[in-house]
Each structure stands twice: as structure tokens, then as C-alpha cells.
Amino acid sequence: MDFAAYSIRGPLKLAVGHDPYALSNNHLCCGWRPPASCAVSRVSSSNIPSNVVRHVVRDSPHLIALNSERLRSSLKASVLDGSIVAEDKITVLVIGGGGREHALCYALNRLPSCVSVLCAPGNVGIAQSGDATCVSDLDISSSDAVISFCHKRAVGMVVVGPDAPLVACLANDLVKAGIPTFGPSSETAALEGSKDFMKKLCDKYNIPTAKYRTFMDPVEAKQYVKDQGAPIVIKADGLAAGKGVVVAMSLDEAFEAIDCMLVEGSFGSAGSQVIIEEYLEGEEASFFALVDGENALPLESAQDHKRVGDGDVGPNTGGMGADSPAPIVTEELKRMVMESIIIPTVKGMAAEGRRFVGVLYAGLMIEKKSGLPKLIEYNVRFGDPECQVLMMRLESYLAQVLLSACKGELGKVSITWSPEIAMVVVMASEGYPGSYKKGTVIKNMDNAEQVSPAVKIFHAGTALDGDGNLVAVGGRVLGVTAKSKDIEEARARAYDAADAIDWPEGFFRRDIGWRALKHEQMANC
Numbered sequence: 001m002d003f004a005a006y007s008i009r010g011p012l013k014l015a016v017g018h019d020p021y022a023l024s025n026n027h028l029c030c031g032w033r034p035p036a037s038c039a040v041s042r043v044s045s046s047n048i049p050s051n052v053v054r055h056v057v058r059d060s061p062h063l064i065a066l067n068s069e070r071l072r073s074s075l076k077a078s079v080l081d082g083s084i085v086a087e088d089k090i091t092v093l094v095i096g097g098g099g100r101e102h103a104l105c106y107a108l109n110r111l112p113s114c115v116s117v118l119c120a121p122g123n124v125g126i127a128q129s130g131d132a133t134c135v136s137d138l139d140i141s142s143s144d145a146v147i148s149f150c151h152k153r154a155v156g157m158v159v160v161g162p163d164a165p166l167v168a169c170l171a172n173d174l175v176k177a178g179i180p181t182f183g184p185s186s187e188t189a190a191l192e193g194s195k196d197f198m199k200k201l202c203d204k205y206n207i208p209t210a211k212y213r214t215f216m217d218p219v220e221a222k223q224y225v226k227d228q229g230a231p232i233v234i235k236a237d238g239l240a241a242g243k244g245v246v247v248a249m250s251l252d253e254a255f256e257a258i259d260c261m262l263v264e265g266s267f268g269s270a271g272s273q274v275i276i277e278e279y280l281e282g283e284e285a286s287f288f289a290l291v292d293g294e295n296a297l298p299l300e301s302a303q304d305h306k307r308v309g310d311g312d313v314g315p316n317t318g319g320m321g322a323d324s325p326a327p328i329v330t331e332e333l334k335r336m337v338m339e340s341i342i343i344p345t346v347k348g349m350a351a352e353g354r355r356f357v358g359v360l361y362a363g364l365m366i367e368k369k370s371g372l373p374k375l376i377e378y379n380v381r382f383g384d385p386e387c388q389v390l391m392m393r394l395e396s397y398l399a400q401v402l403l404s405a406c407k408g409e410l411g412k413v414s415i416t417w418s419p420e421i422a423m424v425v426v427m428a429s430e431g432y433p434g435s436y437k438k439g440t441v442i443k444n445m446d447n448a449e450q451v452s453p454a455v456k457i458f459h460a461g462t463a464l465d466g467d468g469n470l471v472a473v474g475g476r477v478l479g480v481t482a483k484s485k486d487i488e489e490a491r492a493r494a495y496d497a498a499d500a501i502d503w504p505e506g507f508f509r510r511d512i513g514w515r516a517l518k519h520e521q522m523a524n525c
Contacts, residue, residue: 003417005297005410006338008347090156092399093149094119094132095140095170095183099426099460099479100384101161104398105132106456107391108159113399118153120146124470125459125478140165143173150179157182157403163239163381167193171358180406184358184380188349191360191378195275196237198378205348207341209375210365212277218262224276225254231279235377236261238270242318243433247279282368283515284376285326286361286386287334289342290401293355295410296342297401300393300417301329302386303515304363308433310511317433318476321512323423323487324389327519328366337364337373345378357405361386388458388479389422421516423490424458424481425498427508432475440505442470442477448500454483454490455497477506487516 092114094101102125109117109131119126122134139145150158158174160166160183167189174181190197202209214237215221225232225248234257236244244267248254254276261271284306288299303326308314329337341362349356361379366372382390391398395416404413429436442462449457458481461474478501482493491513498508 003298003300003415005295005413006343007295007411008343008350089113089115090399090403091115091154092117093135093146093153093155093158094122094161095146095158095165096161097121097123097126098162098384098474099458099476100382100387102126102129102131102458102460103388103391103479104159104161104382106458107394107398108132111397113397118155120149123459124462124464125457129459140170141168143170146170147174147177147179150174150177156180157399157406159183159402161381163189163192163379166358166380167239180403182358182402182406184356185354188354188356188358189380190354191345191349191356192380193239194237195235195377196273198375199275201345201348201352202375205344207344207348207375208372210277210280212275214273214275216262216273218258221258221262221274221276222255225251225258228276228278230254233277233279234258234261235275235277236267236271237273237275238267240267240270243267243316244270245316247316280365280367280374280376282365283328285329285364285366285373286322286383287329287337287342287364287373288362288382288386288390289338289360290405290410291346291356291358291360292405292408292410293350293357294346294408296338296346296360297405297410297413297415298334298338298342299359299415300324300390301326301334302383302389303328304383304386305509305512308428308509310509315433317428319383319385320426320428320476320509321424322383322385322389323421323490323513323516324386324393325421327516327523333366333373337362341373341375356380357408384460385424385426385476385479388424388481392422392424392456392481392483393418393420418483420483420485421487421490422481422483423487423494423513424479425494425508425512426460426476427478427480427498427501427503427506428476429461429472429474430505430507436475437505438471438473439465440472440503441465442472442506443502444500445470448480448497451497451500452482452493455493456481457497472503472506480508487513487520491517 092108094104105117105119105126108114117132119132120135120138120140126132127134138149157180166183169186171181171183172185196214199212230251231249232254234246246257260266261274286302286304290297302322302324304319305321306316308317361383363376364373365376395418404410458479461477463473465471480494480498482490484490
């Protein structure tokens with residue numbers, strides 16, 4: 001199946017009575033346009049099927065297919081479809097060392113779109129699998145060091161995986177140095193870095209989200225909770241490694257979360273103010289779109305499993321598993337999300353002088369009472385573990401697609417996806433998301449990955465000890481991923497592989513994919 005882009009051209013609508021300058025405290029435009037000398041992927045016009053040539057209709061948010069030979073000729077030097085083999089290839093540097101970055105390296109490396117794939121710092125699983133060459137000694141916290149490395153190794157594009165380097169201006173500095181970079185500027189990363197900023201943007205541009213208030217004073221916050229009642233959601237404003245959200249089912253639980261963030265300072269500056277949000281009942285889904293500042297290209301959907309325990313119980317985590325596609329995200333719902341959430345966000349950010357280039361990851365709640373999508377949160381990076389299932393299903397050349405986003409040319413791109421189902425089961429260290437022991441030995445990995453050719457194990461928190469043993473050094477450690485024609489078989493393959501891994505100090509949920517399985521069973525009734 002092919003996905004094409006939406007354009008943001010058209011009128012920008014503000015909320016009724018909203019101050020048009022309420023968010024405009026920064027007017028830095030951070031989009032990058034490559035110099036004429038920058039190498040781009042080229043294809044022969046004779047190899048371009050007429051049915052994949054797409055052109056942005058300037059007065060419409062949609063794309064149409066054109067069979068014009070003139071148009072095909074004018075676009076022949078561009079990447080028109082991720083499935084077309086490019087003659088010019090590039091070296092790509094992936095920043096990060098987790099499961100998401102392993103999945104990105106896997107997708108970049110498995111198709112002939114790159115001269116080489118480098119990953120800094122990477123991890124032992126990435127290195128041993130051959131999915132990328134790891135550069136463990138590159139200081140990714142130093143923009144100067146990364147820029148120098150890129151020039152030395154003739155890197156044609158940098159893909160920034162984690163949120164921290166984005167907030168720390170790495171993408172800004174790389175773009176200023178003339179290095180094509182897939183990842184938003186620090187100004188646009190505020191969509192993830194500050195939930196208060198995101199909520200204010202939603203208010204201003206009529207983006208549907210949960211009702212909320214922002215507080216810095218714990219007494220006022222608790223009074224608001226008393227007035228609203230439970231269940232209610234308490235969120236740290238800043239980045240908290242996926243652990244700054246508490247869904248409080250009682251007033252006492254809400255008060256405890258407020259004290260944890262505002263009084264005890266458990267999340268540091270990230271919890272110096274909190275967002276208190278209405279509790280929405282429904283089904284969650286993850287929605288992704290690539291953005292080039294003007295065009296937004298929807299990716300396939302996925303469904304994360306945030307809670308640590310089976311049956312969605314226990315504290316929130318960074319994600320214990322995912323499946324793709326999410327059955328609840330129908331074609332009609334996808335259109336609604338693009339038109340009511342993604343496009344207004346991209347337009348709004350551009351209007352605020354914060355032109356967004358990168359991936360928008362919208363955490364959605366499909367409300368039970370209305371069936372309509374509401375925005376819960378934004379991440380400005382590929383989700384983890386959602387990235388693992390997306391990259392398993394991607395059939396297009398990832399490097400060319402991401403480079404098109406850097407160049408502002410997503411309007412000329414479509415993406416092809418496997419129709420199969422993918423599922424990832426996260427194996428975590430015992431005790432996660434709380435304290436856990438590091439250095440526990442993991443065995444039998446080779447046999448686990450040989451359960452099926454459709455199984456791939458992505459490493460997130462592994463290393464080698466002094467004796468050469470594979471050991472766990474993180475909370476979420478492995479992403480056991482499988483693909484198949486239906487959710488039942490994908491699930492069976494993933495769990496067969498997870499069960500084959502010998503790691504007594506690890507654990508995983510046994511019910512990943514339960515919503516997708518329920519949808520499939522209902523459809524077959």
C-alpha cells in the first residue's frame with residue numbers, strides 16, 4: 001500500500017478570540033534548503049511509472065496523480081517514490097543507541113540506499129548484526145565533534161533519534177553547518193519538550209485535545225484536582241524519559257503525583273510545572289507523519305502498550321510492546337487525524353516562526369463516547385518501540401524518503417508498506433520502570449532469532465562484559481519483533497522467540513497485541 005503527502009497550503013484558522021501573538025516569542029525559521037552543490041538522489045524518467053508521479057495541488061491539502069510527461073520530465077532529478085532505486089547514494093549517520101536507532105539502521109541498511117550506515121554511539125546489537133558501523137567514541141553531546149566527524153566522513157545526512165540531542169540544538173547546529181539533518185530544531189522540539197507549549201498551540205489552532213490547566217503551585221494544583229475529581233491525569237511539563245505521566249484513579253494518587261513533581265522535585269526541572277488534564281476514555285493509538293515544513297506524509301499506524309503489566313496495569317513505561325497497523329486507525333480516521341491534528345500543527349508551527357522538519361509522533365486517544373481522535377501528546381521523533389514495527393513493514397528506501405524531507409520535497413514522495421502485521425515484545429530488566437540490576441547475562445540470542453526468518457531482535461540496552469557475555473545495561477533491553485500475514489501468527493512468532501531467550505532476570509508482557517487480536521476476532525464474527 002502507498003501513502004502520499006498532504007500540503008499545508010491554504011488558510012490558517014485561529015481559535016475564536018485567540019490572541020494571534022500568544023505563542024510568537026520566537027520567529028526563527030529553521031527549515032533547511034540544500035545548496036545546488038548538494039548531492040541528491042537521481043532517477044531516470046524512463047523508470048518512473050506514471051501512476052507514482054504525484055504533485056502537490058497548491059490550493060488543496062490533498063495530492064493528485066498526474067500522467068503528464070512534462071511533469072515527469074521536470075521531476076526526474078528528484079526522489080518521486082521510495083521504491084525507485086537511486087543512482088546516487090549517501091553515507092548516513094544515525095544519532096543514538098537504543099532500540100529505535102537499531103530499527104532505523106536496520107531499515108537504512110537492508111535496502112541499497114546508502115553507501116554506509118554509521119551509528120553514534122550505537123550499541124553492541126547494532127554492531128554485531130552488521131546493521132551499521134558503530135562510532136562509540138563520538139561525543140554526540142558536542143555539536144562541534146559531530147560536525148567535524150560528518151565533514152571527515154563525507155556524511156550526506158544525519159538522522160537524530162533521541163529527544164535530548166534535539167532539545168540541545170544538535171539539529172540547529174548541523175543545519176547551520178550545511179549538513180542535511182532529519183530532526184527538528186530545538187525551537188520546534190518544544191512540541192515534545194514542553195507539554196504546556198503543545199497545549200497552548202492546540203488552543204490557538206483549534207487542535208482537539210483534552211481539557212487542561214497548567215500549575216507551578218502544588219496547593220493550587222491540588223485544589224483544581226479536588227474541583228475536577230478523579231480519574232484525572234497529571235503530567236510533568238518537560239522531558240521525563242517516558243515516565244512523567246500519572247493516570248490517577250483517585251484523589252490521593254493525584255495528590256501524590258503532584259507532590260512527587262512539584263514538592264519533591266523527582267523529575268528535576270522537567271517537573272517544575274505540571275499539566276493537569278481531563279481523563280479521556282477510549283483506545284490509544286500512535287500516529288506518525290514525516291514533515292518537511294510544508295508537506296506532511298502520513299506513515300503507517302501503530303499501537304503502543306504503555307503500562308508495565310498484563311491487562312494494562314501498573315505504572316507507565318517507555319513502552320512494553322507495539323503492533324502495526326493499529327486496527328482502530330481506519331482510512332477515514334487517518335484522514336481526520338491529518339486534517340484536524342497534523343496539518344493544523346504544521347501550519348501553526350510555521351505561523352509561529354518554528355518551521356518543523358522531522359517526524360511528528362502524535363499520541364492519540366480515540367474517544368469512546370464520540371469516536372473522534374484527540375491529541376494526548378506529541379513526540380518529535382520516532383516512537384520506541386513503535387519504530388521497530390514500522391521499520392519491519394517499510395518497503396521504500398528510507399534514506400531517500402528522509403532526505404526528501406530535509407530538502408522540502410515530500411510532496412513528490414509516496415511510501416510503500418508491507419500489508420503484513422508486525423509486532424514487537426519488549427524484554428525489560430526485572431524491576432523496571434523502577435530500579436533494576438545491571439550486568440545480568442543474556443543467553444541463547446542466536447537460537448531465538450532463528451525461530452523464523454520473519455523475526456528480528458532489536459537491541460536497546462545491551463553491552464558486552466569483560467568475558468564477552470551479552471549483558472543487560474538498561475531498563476528496556478530487547479525488542480523481539482516479528483512479522484506475518486495476521487496478528488495471531490506475528491504474535492506467536494514474537495513470543496516463541498522471546499521464550500527462547502535465556503535471561504532469568506528479564507521479563508515481558510504476555511498480552512501485547514490484545515487490542516488488535518480483539519478487533520480481528522470481532523471482524524470475523
